[in-house]
Amino acid sequence: MVITTSQLRVPVGPKGHWLAGNLPDFRKSRLAFLGDCAREFGDMVKIRLAHRRVYLANHPALIEEVLVSQSKHFIKHFALRLNPIVLGKGLLTSEGDFWLRQRRLIQPMFLKNRIVGHAGAMVAATQRMLDEWRPGERRDIHAEMMRVTLAIAAKTLFNAEVGGDAQAIADAMEVMQQNFVQRFNSLLPLPMWIPTPANLRAKHAVRQLDDVVFRIIRQRRQENVDHGDLLSLLLRARDEDDGSTMTDQQLRDEAMTIFLAGHETTALVLSWGWYLLAQHPEVERKLCAELDAVLGGRLPTADDWPKLKLTEWIALETMRLYSPAYVVGREAIVDCDIGGYHVPRGTTILMSPWVVHRDPRFWDEPEKFNPERWGDEKIKTLPKFAYFPFGGGPRSCIGNTFAMMELVLILATIAQKFCFRLQPGTTVTPMASFTLRPAEGVPGVIETRLPIV
Ligand code: HEM
Secondary structure: OOOOHHHOEOOEOOOOEOOOEOHHHHHHOHHHHHHHHHHHHOOEEEEEEOOEEEEEEOOHHHHHHHHHHOHHHEEEOHHHHOOHHHHOOOOOOOOHHHHHHHHHHHHHHHOHHHHHHHHHHHHHHHHHHHHHOOOOOEEEHHHHHHHHHHHHHHHHHHOOOOOOHHHHHHHHHHHHHHHHHHHHHOOOOOOOOOOOHHHHHHHHHHHHHHHHHHHHHHHHHHHOOOOOOHHHHHHHOOOOOOOOOOOHHHHHHHHHHHHHHHHHHHHHHHHHHHHHHHHOHHHHHHHHHHHHHHHOOOOOOHHHHHHOHHHHHHHHHHHHHOOOOOOEEEEEOOOEEEOOEEEOOOOEEEEOHHHHOOOOOOOOOOOOOOHHHHHOHHHHHOOHHHOOOOOOHHHOOOOHHHHHHHHHHHHHHHHOOEEEEEOOOOOOOEEEOOOEEEEOEOEEEEEEOOOOO
C-alpha cells in the first residue's frame, strides 16, 4: 500500500516567538528545553529555531530510521556547516562520495589491532601527569583530563609532545568552538567574510592552526619516515581504485577533524566520570578492588582492557548520563516518512542522547549512576538506539574503539593511585555548548586512593 504525504502525521510542539521561534528557550537552557519537549510532546516534536524547521526525535526506533535505515535521505545538520573554515572537508563534515572515499581510506587506522599499538602512549602520558600530582592538592579535574587527552592526541596523531604545537592547536580550536556557539545562537549569523570582531578572531585562529598543521605535513613529506602515528598512516593511505593519496589540504582537514573530534570528547567523559565517582565511594571501592585483582599494582596494558570490566562499565555509564555529544543532528535532503511522521525536505532532525539515555521507558532508575547495570542481562534487551553516545549508522564515530580503550586505560592508571574529592560546596553544572561541558570545570582535591576493606 502506498502511503501519501497527507496520511502521515505532523508532529506538534511548543509555541514560539513569531520571529525567533523557540530559539530563545533553546538558548536559555538547551538540556532543559530538550527534556521538557520530550516529556510534554512525545516521540517526535516540532520546533522552530529562527527560520529553521526542526524536529526532535525522542524514540530509539525513529533515531534508527534517521541514522541507519534511511540515512541516505539525510546529510549532516546545518550547525556543522556554520563554520566550514576549521574542519574543511574532513570526515565529520564532508558528504557523499567524497566522504565515503575518505572514510574507507581512514577506517583501517581505527581497527582494534592498530589501535592497541597506542596503549603504551596513553598510559605513559597519564603517568607523566600523575608524577606532578600530590595528595591534598587542589586541581580542576576537567583541566587535568583535557591536558592528558591533548597529550595523547598530539602523540598518537602527530608524534608531538604537548607544549609547542599541540597547545597552539588546542587554543585556536577553543576560539573556533566559541565562534561556532555564537553563530548557532544568533538569529541570523553574519557570513564569515564580514569582518566582525568575532569573525576576525576566528580567522586569525584558523591561520594559526594552518601554519602549524601545514608545517608538520611539509616536514613529514620531506622526511618520508614512518613515525608510527596516525599522520604517517594518513600520508601513506592510498585509494584502492585509482591509487591516489591525499592532498595537503585533505590531510590538514582530516588531521584537524580527528584532533578536534577526539580529544575533548574523551576528556569530558573522564571529567564527568570523576565527578560521579566522587559522589559514589561505593563504586570507587569496587573499582579499586578490580584494579588490584587484575593489575596488582602494575601499569595497565591493552591486554588488560577486556578484564577491566567495571572500569569499562563506569565509562559506559558516564556516557549514558553525560554524553559529550548531547545531540546528534541530520537534515533531510528529500521529503521522507520517519515512523509515520512526514518530514519535509530541509527539516533538521535533532536526536538527543541526553534525553533518550534518561528515558524511564528504557532505563530503570535513569538518574542513578549504576555502572553495574552494564553487566546485567537486561542491557542486551534494550532497543539499539536507547544508547548512542557514538551516534550510529554509516556516520557513527570512527574513533569509538580508540576512545573506549583510552577511557579504560586512563581511568585504571589514575584510580590505582588517586581519587578525587569535590571541594565542599561545589556544584557542577552541565553546559550544552558544542559538547556537554562542566560549566565551571570540576574543582577537586586529589587524594591517595581509598584502601580496600
Ligand atoms: C568518548 C569519546 C567520543 C565520543 C563521545 C564521540 C562521539 C561521536 C559522535 C556522536 C559522532 C557522530 C556525529 C554525528 O553523527 O553527527 C562522532 C563522529 C566522529 N568521531 Fe567521535 N567521539 C569520541 C571520540 C573520538 C575519537 C577518539 C576520535 C578520533 C581519534 C573521533 C573521531 C570522530 C570522527 C572522525 C567522526 C566523524 C565520522 C564520520 O562522519 O565518518 N571521535 N563521534
